Amino acid sequence: MKPIEILREDFSQTVEFIDKCDEHIFKIKNWALFTSSAVIAFSVAQDHDAIALANLALLLAFIYLELIYKSFQDTAIEHTSNISQRIDMYILDPSNSSLLENYTHSYGRKLKYPSVCHVFGILKNSNRWHILNFYGLLAIFSIGAYGVARFVA
Numbered sequence: 001m002k003p004i005e006i007l008r009e010d011f012s013q014t015v016e017f018i019d020k021c022d023e024h025i026f027k028i029k030n031w032a033l034f035t036s037s038a039v040i041a042f043s044v045a046q047d048h049d050a051i052a053l054a055n056l057a058l059l060l061a062f063i064y065l066e067l068i069y070k071s072f073q074d075t076a077i078e079h080t081s082n083i084s085q086r087i088d089m090y091i092l093d094p095s096n097s098s099l100l101e102n103y104t105h106s107y108g109r110k111l112k113y114p115s116v117c118h119v120f121g122i123l124k125n126s127n128r129w130h131i132l133n134f135y136g137l138l139a140i141f142s143i144g145a146y147g148v149a150r151f152v153a
Contacts, residue, residue: 003099004090011083014076014107021073025066029134032062036138040145049149055142063135067122070131071114074122079107 036055043051086103089096104110123132 004087004094006100006105007083007086007090010105010107011080011087014080014083017107018073018076018080021069021076024069025073028062028066028069032059032066032135032138035062036142040142044145044149047149049146052142052146052149056139059135059138059142063131064116064119066131067119068114070122070128071119072111075110076107079110 035058039055039058040052043049043055082103086099090099122128
């Protein structure tokens, strides 16, 4: 197998993994929204206001899950960037013998279960604040439901 074929195959597999991470992240967001709505509806319907606040713990779990997948996805994106640079080297010089120098096939070797600090550290990146905004809004709705239920009762 030629080096460029190895890179193309690895690139294709890594992009598929990135897409799967996106699917999982989307499902997690959907479950977070569905679960939050159900908990809030249950707390209001059963006149147990404090249950709406318990939703905050669930949201923390959902954001943690999403950030784990985002961490995996970031590792795969880094890998595709490395492969893209190597493919660019090949395009510029097809006879380049250093194409696979220091190359590690498959992003899977780079994946490690991230620490809690690393996972929540992803939120330091301002390009990831949309994640925090989504869960922040759900938290505000939970606190708001608690407040409204206390006021109305």
